[in-house]
Every structure is written in C-alpha cells, then in structure tokens.
Amino acid sequence: MISAIQVLGGLAFFLFGIHMLSGGMEKLAGDQIQQWLDRVTSRPLRAAFFGAGATALVQSSGLLMVTMIGLINANLMTLTQAIGVMMGQEIGTTLTAQIAAFHLGDYALIFVAIGFAMKEFAPHGRWRDYGEVVLGFGTLFVGMNLMSGALKSVTEVPAVGIWLTTAGQHQFISIIAGMVVTAMVQSSSAVTGLVVALGMSNAITLPGAVALLLGANIGSCITGLMASFRLSAGARQASVAQILINVTGVLLFAPFIQPFAQLVAMTSNALPRQIANAHTIFNIVVSVVLFPFIGVLARVTQRLVPERVSAKKKATTAYIDPRQYSIPSVALTEAFRELLNMGRAAGEMLELSRQALVENNPTVIPRVLERENELLDPVSVQLEDFLSKLLRTELSEQQQQRALQIKGLVTDIERVGDQNENLVEEAQRKMEEQIPFSPEAVTELEQLFRHAEKTYGAALEALETGDHARAEQACRLEDEFDHMYMEARNAHIHRVEAGVCAPEADFTFIEVLRNLERICDHSENLAQSVLEN
Known part of the structure; x- marks a missing residue:
C-alpha cells in the first residue's frame, strides 16, 4: 500500500x-x-x-x-x-x-x-x-x-x-x-x-x-x-x-x-x-x-469534418475562445483578430452611412443599424469581458500592455460604430422630414465622407499590418480633416445667413460634421497605438 x-x-x-x-x-x-x-x-x-x-x-x-x-x-x-x-x-x-x-x-x-x-x-x-x-x-x-x-x-x-x-x-x-x-x-x-x-x-x-x-x-x-x-x-x-x-x-x-x-x-x-x-x-x-x-x-x-454553412448567423464572436486563457499569446492573437473583424465592419458602416446621407438611399439604413446592434455592440461586450478575464491570469508585462491596448482600441472602434448609427439616424430624419441640402452642402459632405473613409481605412490598415508609414499618413489625414471640418462649418454658416441653405438643415448638417470629426479622432487613436509600439 x-x-x-x-x-x-x-x-x-x-x-x-x-x-x-x-x-x-x-x-x-x-x-x-x-x-x-x-x-x-x-x-x-x-x-x-x-x-x-x-x-x-x-x-x-x-x-x-x-x-x-x-x-x-x-x-x-x-x-x-x-x-x-x-x-x-x-x-x-x-x-x-x-x-x-x-x-x-x-x-x-x-x-x-x-x-x-x-x-x-x-x-x-x-x-x-x-x-x-x-x-x-x-x-x-x-x-x-x-x-x-x-x-x-x-x-x-x-x-x-x-x-x-x-x-x-x-x-x-x-x-x-x-x-x-x-x-x-x-x-x-x-x-x-x-x-x-x-x-x-x-x-x-x-x-x-x-x-x-x-x-x-x-x-x-x-x-x-x-x-x-x-x-x-x-x-x-x-x-x-x-x-x-x-x-x-x-x-x-x-x-x-x-x-x-x-x-x-x-x-x-x-x-x-x-x-x-x-x-x-x-x-x-x-x-x-x-x-x-x-x-x-x-x-x-x-x-x-466538413465546413458547415449556418442558415442564420448568430451575433457572436468569430475568433476568441476562453479555453485559450492558458496560452496568453494565442488568446491575444485571437482578441486582435476579433478587433480587426469589428474594425472592418465599422468601415463598411461608414460607406453605407455616406450612401444614406449623400445619395439619399434609405435601403442601407437597416444594414447599418443591424451591424451596430447585432455585431459591434454584442461583440465589443464579449471581447472586453474576454480581455478583462485574460488580464486576471498570469501575463508577462508585455502581454499585459498588449491586452490593455486592445481593450482601449475596442472602445474606439465601438464608438465609430455609434457615430455611424448617429449618421444614419440623421439621414433617416432628413428623408422623413424632407430636409433639403444645397448642392454646395452635398458636395462638401461627399468630400468629407471620402476623406473620413480614407483616414479610417489608413488607420485600420496600419493597425492590421503594423505599418508606421500608414499610421503616420492616417494622423496627417486626421489633421487635414480638422481643417476641412472648420472650413465646411464656416461655409455652412455663411450659406444659412445668405439664405442658400434652409434653416432646418442647420442642425442636421452640423451633427453630420461632428460625427465625422469624431470618427477621424478615433481613427487617429488607432494610428497612434501603432506608432507607440
């Protein structure tokens, strides 16, 4: 015995x-x-x-x-x-x-x-x-x-x-x-x-x-x-x-x-x-x-073991798995892939928001709201919870910093989704109340949207590849957007005062500018995280 x-x-x-x-x-x-x-x-x-x-x-x-x-x-x-x-x-x-x-x-x-x-x-x-x-x-x-x-x-x-x-x-x-x-x-x-x-x-x-x-x-x-x-x-x-x-x-x-x-x-x-x-x-x-x-x-x-095609895609995470906590390097890789998946969805939402506001396309509004409510919001909650639990495990100092960095970036991308939700809500109100935009205002919005998309795209690409040149480009584009934002805002005020733009368009136009400016701010945060590494 x-x-x-x-x-x-x-x-x-x-x-x-x-x-x-x-x-x-x-x-x-x-x-x-x-x-x-x-x-x-x-x-x-x-x-x-x-x-x-x-x-x-x-x-x-x-x-x-x-x-x-x-x-x-x-x-x-x-x-x-x-x-x-x-x-x-x-x-x-x-x-x-x-x-x-x-x-x-x-x-x-x-x-x-x-x-x-x-x-x-x-x-x-x-x-x-x-x-x-x-x-x-x-x-x-x-x-x-x-x-x-x-x-x-x-x-x-x-x-x-x-x-x-x-x-x-x-x-x-x-x-x-x-x-x-x-x-x-x-x-x-x-x-x-x-x-x-x-x-x-x-x-x-x-x-x-x-x-x-x-x-x-x-x-x-x-x-x-x-x-x-x-x-x-x-x-x-x-x-x-x-x-x-x-x-x-x-x-x-x-x-x-x-x-x-x-x-x-x-x-x-x-x-x-x-x-x-x-x-x-x-x-x-x-x-x-x-x-x-x-x-x-x-x-x-x-x-x-064939691939199974699901008839109905559930709003859930695509990559993270709690069983990977024991291998932090893999858990962090999965979390980063999940972050990029969110980032790509937010980028698609920005283009759809442009179509809703600039092209007066009502069919894209439900797609933006669906991505926000069924993808970005639930996935951001699950991803933040995943990272919080990972931070309670035994991590090296470098792994801990990486987890905190991804956690902060989740917030930035989730906010980009929120801003896109705001944009399509403004588009919906504009179409329902038949608020007219002057041709000059439409042209400015087209330019601002394109610049915001370019800024966000450069930041997301820099985040995915770790390319410092792309990150620096995103920061420069964000600075340029700030100037474009002020010029468009001042031009809009002059148009309203001159009677070129309808007074009821004032609030909607300014709200669109503010949301695009915030999207560019969050884009700069993504780019800065690359430059700081």
Missing part, C-alpha cells in the same frame, strides 16, 4: 515537474513560438522541423497543438500547415522519454535547490522563468526516483506481476490500456514517465512497454480534440488530423511489435534507454512515412 502511494506521489512529482518545465519555457518562448509558427510553416518540411524543435523546447505537445488550433480558429494557419507541424511535433515529444531515461535521481535535489533559488530570489523576471525551468527539471527527476524505487516493491505483488506479464504477452490489451490511461490523465508524458520508471525497475518487458507507448500516442490526441470543440471547422479538422496520424502509425506498427522490440534492443543495454529509443524511432518512422501524404491527410480530414 505504501509503495503504491509512493508510485502515485512520484507520478505527481513527475507531472508537476513537466508542468513547471513547460510553463517556464512557455513564458520564455511562448510569444516567439507563435511568431515562428506564422513565419516557417509555409513549407511542410520547414514546418515539420519547427514542430520537432518547438515541442522539444517547451516539452508540451499539448501546448503546441492548442496554439495551432487557436491560430487556425483565427484564420492565421491552414490545415495543411498544421499537419506539417504535427509531423515534427510527434518527434519532439520523444525528448521527454529520453530525458527520463537518464539516471539523474541522485542529483535531482541539486537542480531543485538551484531552481528554487533562481525562481524566488532572482532580481529579473526572465531569470525567474529560467529558475522555473531548472526547478521543473529537478522535480521531474525527483518523481522518477520515487517511482522507480517504489515500483520495485509494487511489482512483487502477485496481481501486479500477473498484469505486467499479461501486458508483455498481449500487446493489444496494453495498447488499449496506454490509450485509456493517457486519455484520462490528458498527459502522454505521464504514461511515458511511468513506463520508463517500470523499465528502471525491470518490471516490464520491452514489447509490453512499446505497446503501452503506442496506446499513449493515440490517447494524447484527447487534449487537441477537447480544445477544438465549439471552434471553427478548421480547428476541429486539425484535432482529427492528429488522431488520423497517430492511429495510422499504431496500425502500421502493432503487428510488428515483437520484431521491432528485438531491433530496438540492439540500440542499448539498458531497458529504460531501449524504451526511450523505441518511442523515438516509432515517431520518426511514422512521420517520415506519412510526410509525403500531408495533402491526402488534409483532404481526408476535410471530408470527415
């Missing part, structure tokens, strides 16, 4: 160590990994190498998978690119087993002490993150030491001995066991560590260990599958593609476990290292064999 508790405690230490190691590496490299994903995944081979390196670096295939699902959901990555990364990711995961196979238990507490000192007493935040990595590394080996020591006693229990013998003889049962246990704990690293610990205790045969690892490969897909629920079809396709890759690999190897184990036994005299090597060789072979069929896998997956 005590030995069983020690095994569970050792497993907990091992998992906690992996979690700390992964968490520290995510803080050190999380933002860069997302940037690299965007840059290097255009070619499948490059994507595969990146997947292997990134997974080995952060020691979490689940982290990389959830990151990819978030990027696919935000339309920043295609399914084919993601499958290329997955091929490499499967290889990168094997580093956990290779690390665990080292007999470093006697030195584990040294790593724990050094890591703790760095994490608690380092003056700089980045050194604390390095300390978390070292502490996680040491804790991982403390867990391995506890497990391997306790398993020697546990395996002397007759029932356990019989089960392990059965596992070695009936590989299908072991594959199912590895799959179920991995799915339950949502960590293939946990099962891998446990299998290596069994090897350290000579409590399992190599064929039995290989079978458990094959099952763990299938069970590891559960993290990505759960992360993709209720997301876009592309995100669900990515998780299904991972299942196809792993199941295909297991089906290829399952009939040949015994000869494969005999081959792997030649790579080392130590059983733990043989187990780690089996895990590595399996994943390399599967990735190499399936790599030429990335396109086929993508097409099969797209048929299994």
Whole structure:
C-alpha cells in the first residue's frame, strides 16, 4: 500500500515537474513560438522541423497543438500547415522519454535547490522563468526516483506481476490500456514517465512497454480534440488530423511489435534507454512515412469534418475562445483578430452611412443599424469581458500592455460604430422630414465622407499590418480633416445667413460634421497605438 502511494506521489512529482518545465519555457518562448509558427510553416518540411524543435523546447505537445488550433480558429494557419507541424511535433515529444531515461535521481535535489533559488530570489523576471525551468527539471527527476524505487516493491505483488506479464504477452490489451490511461490523465508524458520508471525497475518487458507507448500516442490526441470543440471547422479538422496520424502509425506498427522490440534492443543495454529509443524511432518512422501524404491527410480530414454553412448567423464572436486563457499569446492573437473583424465592419458602416446621407438611399439604413446592434455592440461586450478575464491570469508585462491596448482600441472602434448609427439616424430624419441640402452642402459632405473613409481605412490598415508609414499618413489625414471640418462649418454658416441653405438643415448638417470629426479622432487613436509600439 505504501509503495503504491509512493508510485502515485512520484507520478505527481513527475507531472508537476513537466508542468513547471513547460510553463517556464512557455513564458520564455511562448510569444516567439507563435511568431515562428506564422513565419516557417509555409513549407511542410520547414514546418515539420519547427514542430520537432518547438515541442522539444517547451516539452508540451499539448501546448503546441492548442496554439495551432487557436491560430487556425483565427484564420492565421491552414490545415495543411498544421499537419506539417504535427509531423515534427510527434518527434519532439520523444525528448521527454529520453530525458527520463537518464539516471539523474541522485542529483535531482541539486537542480531543485538551484531552481528554487533562481525562481524566488532572482532580481529579473526572465531569470525567474529560467529558475522555473531548472526547478521543473529537478522535480521531474525527483518523481522518477520515487517511482522507480517504489515500483520495485509494487511489482512483487502477485496481481501486479500477473498484469505486467499479461501486458508483455498481449500487446493489444496494453495498447488499449496506454490509450485509456493517457486519455484520462490528458498527459502522454505521464504514461511515458511511468513506463520508463517500470523499465528502471525491470518490471516490464520491452514489447509490453512499446505497446503501452503506442496506446499513449493515440490517447494524447484527447487534449487537441477537447480544445477544438465549439471552434471553427478548421480547428476541429486539425484535432482529427492528429488522431488520423497517430492511429495510422499504431496500425502500421502493432503487428510488428515483437520484431521491432528485438531491433530496438540492439540500440542499448539498458531497458529504460531501449524504451526511450523505441518511442523515438516509432515517431520518426511514422512521420517520415506519412510526410509525403500531408495533402491526402488534409483532404481526408476535410471530408470527415466538413465546413458547415449556418442558415442564420448568430451575433457572436468569430475568433476568441476562453479555453485559450492558458496560452496568453494565442488568446491575444485571437482578441486582435476579433478587433480587426469589428474594425472592418465599422468601415463598411461608414460607406453605407455616406450612401444614406449623400445619395439619399434609405435601403442601407437597416444594414447599418443591424451591424451596430447585432455585431459591434454584442461583440465589443464579449471581447472586453474576454480581455478583462485574460488580464486576471498570469501575463508577462508585455502581454499585459498588449491586452490593455486592445481593450482601449475596442472602445474606439465601438464608438465609430455609434457615430455611424448617429449618421444614419440623421439621414433617416432628413428623408422623413424632407430636409433639403444645397448642392454646395452635398458636395462638401461627399468630400468629407471620402476623406473620413480614407483616414479610417489608413488607420485600420496600419493597425492590421503594423505599418508606421500608414499610421503616420492616417494622423496627417486626421489633421487635414480638422481643417476641412472648420472650413465646411464656416461655409455652412455663411450659406444659412445668405439664405442658400434652409434653416432646418442647420442642425442636421452640423451633427453630420461632428460625427465625422469624431470618427477621424478615433481613427487617429488607432494610428497612434501603432506608432507607440
């Protein structure tokens, strides 16, 4: 009983160590990994190498998978690119087993002490993150030491001995066991560590260990599958593609476990290292064999999980997902995509407002009001709530500033929507009350609208691309609009005094000018946010 508790405690230490190691590496490299994903995944081979390196670096295939699902959901990555990364990711995961196979238990507490000192007493935040990595590394080996020591006693229990013998003889049962246990704990690293610990205790045969690892490969897909629920079809396709890759690999190897184990036994005299090597060789072979069929896998997956066209589009967010809070870099990317989606809608509303006021087109008014009430208003509320909750999580200083910046920009774009609502309400009143505008007034409004659209368009493009030249142009256009606004206002007053414009047009014309001027002010805010970064 005590030995069983020690095994569970050792497993907990091992998992906690992996979690700390992964968490520290995510803080050190999380933002860069997302940037690299965007840059290097255009070619499948490059994507595969990146997947292997990134997974080995952060020691979490689940982290990389959830990151990819978030990027696919935000339309920043295609399914084919993601499958290329997955091929490499499967290889990168094997580093956990290779690390665990080292007999470093006697030195584990040294790593724990050094890591703790760095994490608690380092003056700089980045050194604390390095300390978390070292502490996680040491804790991982403390867990391995506890497990391997306790398993020697546990395996002397007759029932356990019989089960392990059965596992070695009936590989299908072991594959199912590895799959179920991995799915339950949502960590293939946990099962891998446990299998290596069994090897350290000579409590399992190599064929039995290989079978458990094959099952763990299938069970590891559960993290990505759960992360993709209720997301876009592309995100669900990515998780299904991972299942196809792993199941295909297991089906290829399952009939040949015994000869494969005999081959792997030649790579080392130590059983733990043989187990780690089996895990590595399996994943390399599967990735190499399936790599030429990335396109086929993508097409099969797209048929299994087709895009669904909704008959009625709900007023909801298109990109953000609360399950991405654990990966702030992805959550911020999704929030920014949502912001741009709002921004484009507000830009379309501005053109429709021009048609309503300048061209006296009443048919566009409901479209503006619909976008405001069913898109901008509800999405801005949801996005601000998403960012507020994200700010309550553990963010780096840079991530915190980015979240606050996006939160402020949400307000600017939502206000642009409000101003467009005001404009079409003025247009509706103008048409209902048949308020006449002079030809000069109509010409000025056309020019002002076009200039406002140009200003807002430049600001939104600068925001999307980070182009400082475009942002500076938007600021110059806003200054020009201020002059145009004053000239149009003074010209309107002169026309009213001269009797050229009807007195009842006075209020409407001035209100239109004010709302356009405010739209340009918010456009300048968007541009300034780019220049300040």
